Amino acid sequence: MLRWTNRAGWMEFPYLSVNQGLTRTYTLAYKLTDDAAELWTSRFIRFKNKDHKTFYGGARLMYAALPPLLASMNLLAKDCVFVSALSSSETAADPNRQIPYIASQLAETMGAGLAIEAITKQPHNRIHDIYKAELRQAELDKASYVSSKLPAPNVFIFDDFVTRGDTLSRVAQAVLETNPHSKVFGVALAKTERLSYCPNPDNAHVPARWNEIWAAGEAEVK
Known part of the structure; x- marks a missing residue:
């Protein structure tokens, strides 16, 4: 079980199973692969399945939750730049895809730098369909990620879900290959976990207000 601490309501992971280059990683809650009925897990599953309502719920919550996180880290938005992870088929992040879009809206409203186009790679097969670690690594080797120079020292990589890292x-x-003095942070909606692997994981830490924000976001969609 990976240990985490609560920071401004977020789960702060000092280490993931695969953690090279990451300073820390932050997620809102767990996505429990063997408890689909759990409230937050069910929301994240619908988000993954491209349920339009959850796009609004997730976006509204990220807009509300990220500024307090940066404040708790003593970081100014102007000293941060937001980038996005890419889907397996992408060579560059589609700015209209939900996670890049959320990152761009946050950068605009908070006054952070935005460099969605800075990360490029080669297409590869979906790693979520590959269960052996060595095969996942081999598939990601094909991606050959590249980053351009970034305009701020604190780099936040936005993604939807984190499993191993x-x-x-x-x-x-x-990022560090091109920007060696940067600090790199992961930000995602959820950390994927299994009840059978991680004893008693739950989402009791999630602030009640976050539930209200997500629900209100979904209610915007008629």
Whole structure:
């Protein structure tokens, strides 16, 4: 079980199973692969399945939750730049895809730098369909992530879900190759976990207000 601490309501992971290049990683809650009925897990599953309502719920919550996180880290938005992880088929992040879009809106409203186009790679097969670690690593080797120069020293990589940290680590290492003095942080909606592997994981830490924000976001969609 990976240990985490509560920071401004977020789960702060000092280490993931694969953590090269990452300073810390933050997620809102757990996505429990063997408890689909759990409230937050059910929301994240619908988000993954492209349920339009959850796009609004997740976006509204990220807009509300990220500024307090940066404040708790004593970081100014102007000293941060937001980038996005890429889907397996992408060579560059589609700015209209939900996670890049959320990152861009946050950068605009908070006054952070935005460099969605800075991370590029080669297409590869979906790693979520590959269960052996060595095969996942081999598939990600094909991606050959590259980062351009970034305009701020604190780099936040946005993604939807984190499992082992393979993708975030590859992006982080690419960032540091070109920006060696940066600190790189992962930010995602959820940490994927299994009840059968991680004893008694739950989402009791999630602030009640966050539930209200997500629900209100979904209610915007008629």
